[in-house]
Amino acid sequence: MARILTGIQATGTPHLGNILGAIRPAIAQANDPANESFLFIADMHSLTQIKDANALRENTYAVAAAWMAFGLDTERSVFYRQSDVPAAAELAWYLNCFFPVSRLELAHSYKDKMAQFKDSGAAASVNTGLFTYPMLMSADILLYDAEQVPVGKDQKQHLEFTRDVASRFHNAMGTEVFVLPEAVIQESVMLVPGLDGNKMSKSRDNTLNIFDDPKALKKRINKEIETDGTALEDPKDPDANPVHALYALIAGAAEAEHMAEQLRAGGYGWGHAKKALLEAVVDGFAAERDTFNRLMADRGALDEALRAGAERAEGVAHEVMNRVRVALGYGAR
Ligand code: ADP
Ligand code: TRP
Numbered sequence: 001m002a003r004i005l006t007g008i009q010a011t012g013t014p015h016l017g018n019i020l021g022a023i024r025p026a027i028a029q030a031n032d033p034a035n036e037s038f039l040f041i042a043d044m045h046s047l048t049q050i051k052d053a054n055a056l057r058e059n060t061y062a063v064a065a066a067w068m069a070f071g072l073d074t075e076r077s078v079f080y081r082q083s084d085v086p087a088a089a090e091l092a093w094y095l096n097c098f099f100p101v102s103r104l105e106l107a108h109s110y111k112d113k114m115a116q117f118k119d120s121g122a123a124a125s126v127n128t129g130l131f132t133y134p135m136l137m138s139a140d141i142l143l144y145d146a147e148q149v150p151v152g153k154d155q156k157q158h159l160e161f162t163r164d165v166a167s168r169f170h171n172a173m174g175t176e177v178f179v180l181p182e183a184v185i186q187e188s189v190m191l192v193p194g195l196d197g198n199k200m201s202k203s204r205d206n207t208l209n210i211f212d213d214p215k216a217l218k219k220r221i222n223k224e225i226e227t228d229g230t231a232l233e234d235p236k237d238p239d240a241n242p243v244h245a246l247y248a249l250i251a252g253a254a255e256a257e258h259m260a261e262q263l264r265a266g267g268y269g270w271g272h273a274k275k276a277l278l279e280a281v282v283d284g285f286a287a288e289r290d291t292f293n294r295l296m297a298d299r300g301a302l303d304e305a306l307r308a309g310a311e312r313a314e315g316v317a318h319e320v321m322n323r324v325r326v327a328l329g330y331g332a333r
Contacts, residue, residue: 001034001035001036002034002035002036002147002148003035003036003037003038003144003145003146003147003148004029004030004035004036004037004038004146004147004148004149004150004184005037005038005039005040005140005141005144005146005148005149005181006026006037006038006039006040006149006150006151007039007040007041007042007045007082007137007140008039008040008041008042008063008067009042009045009046010041010042010043010046010050010056010059010060010063011046011049011050011059011202012059012062012202013059013062013063013066013209013211014062014063014066015200015202015207015208015209015210016192016200016207016208016209016210016246016249016250017192017194017199017200017201017207018066019066019070019210020190020192020249021190021191021192023066023067023070024070025186026039026150027067027070027071027072029150030072030073030076030077031071031072031073031076031077036077036078037076037077037078038077038078038080038144038146038313039067039072039077039078039079039080040079040080040081040082040085040140040309040313041060041063041064041080041081041082041306042082042140043056043059043060043081043082043083044082044083044088044089044136045082045133045136045137046059047129048127048129048130048133060081061295061296061299061302062296064079064081064295064302064305064306065291065292065295065296065302066211066292067079068291068295068302068305069211069288069289069291069292069295070288074305074308074309078309078312078313078316079305079306079309080306080309080310080312080313081306081309081310082140084306084307084309084310084313084314085143085310085313085314085317087143087314087317087318087321088136088139088140088143088317089136089139090321091139091142091143091321091324092132092135092136092138092139094169094324094328095135095138095139095142095165095169096132096135098165098168098169098172099135099161099164099165099168103161103164104131104132104134104135104161107133107134107157107158107161108154108157109130109133109134109154109157109158110126110130110131110133113126113130114126133158134157134158134161134162135161135165137155137158137161137162138158138161138162138165138166141159141162141181142162142166142178142179142181142320143316143317143320143321144313144316144317144320145178145179145316145320146179146181147179147181147182148181148182148184149162149181149182149183149184150184150186151183151184151185151186152185152186153185153187155183156183156185159181159182159183160183162181163180163181166178166180167180169327173327173328175327177320177323177324177327178320190249192246192249193242193245193246194206194207194208194242195207195208195220195221195224195225195242196224196225196226196242197241197242206224208220208221208246208281210281210285210288210289211285211288211289211292211293214278214282217278217281217282218278221274221277221278221281222274225241225242225243225274226241227240227241227243227270227274228240228241228270230270232266232267232268232269233266233267234266235263235264235265235266236263236264236266236268236270237263237264238259238260238263238264241270243270243273243274243277244256244259244260244263244273246277247259247273247276247277247280250277250280250281250284250285251276251280251284255280259273259276318333321333
């Protein structure tokens with residue numbers, strides 16, 4: 001049984017790209033009896049960017065509701081909010097004391113942020129949290145004896161820092177208290193196109209938010225997907241815009257092939273195709289949308305699920321922290 005752990009950024013309601021590209025595969029892995037999964041919403045990391053209590057809380061709820069709506073079994077997996085287990089912050093402090101500034105300065109994420117801020121003429125607003133971000137992330141991982149950490153390519157260096165800081169701690173204190181985690185780099189298995197044909201991404205404002213109500217979905221699909229003015233009776237290229245590709249991802253290969261044939265044959269318009277896409281989104285995710293809305297309307301249920309997860313996480317964290325505290329000479333708590 002492998003202990004798998006991953007953190008999820010709390011940046012807003014997950015869109016179709018997040019769901020198909022990240023949430024569904026992670027849930028399949030978490031629900032697999034061969035694994036033991038720790039999944040948490042990284043709301044302390046989000047604080048490096050978001051300074052709005054309401055937005056932080058709402059984003060966290062939306063992410064939690066989305067994962068639960070897509071079938072994450074919160075009894076099987078340990079699902080929690082990072083900020084509910086503050087031991088991560090304590091461990092991050094200890095790790096800070098074992099890691100050279102010169103190494104942190106080499107972090108791609110930090111250098112990118114510095115460059116971005118510099119371009120906008122505001123280098124001063126790179127906060128210290130952004131700088132020490134990899135130490136909090138290392139703490140998230142080491143605190144739970146995680147063996148495997150599935151992450152995107154952009155997080156690979158953070159995992160190297162995690163192994164590095166754990167080894168430095170071991171060498172300095174002369175005792176091994178941490179499990180050295182392996183990064184499991186996920187090559188994007190799937191690339192969901194956005195409504196403008198580019199990769200779907202929050203930052204591009206081209207997302208399909210499947211939890212929206214049917215009216216809003218209809219408006220978004222009709223307005224944001226640009227189709228050319230080919231006459232209804234003329235043959236059409238299914239790849240001329242993202243309607244067919246999105247339909248294929250939701251409705252499946254057989255249905256998609258049928259739509260492609262109709263488009264190529266002529267007499268079938270982009271309006272028809274958009275209507276089919278809308279129906280596929282509305283009907284295909286009806287159960288998930290209901291659950292999402294039910295959970296978002298019942299914060300008590302979400303709080304309860306996250307609280308129970310945090311309690312289980314804390315049980316593990318407590319043991320690991322005692323190993324760390326003893327190694328440091330502070331003594332167990
Ligand atoms: P965004 O680009 O909207 O900010 P994130 O970068 O926060 O999304 O991505 C969160 C997760 O969702 C990552 O695992 C990422 O690989 C996945 N993901 C995001 N957009 C897509 C997409 N268009 N297709 C497939 N997976 C995606
Ligand atoms: N930094 C990760 C990201 O941006 C999120 C994260 C925080 C994380 N802590 C983690 C991922 C621990 C894996 C393990 O996506």
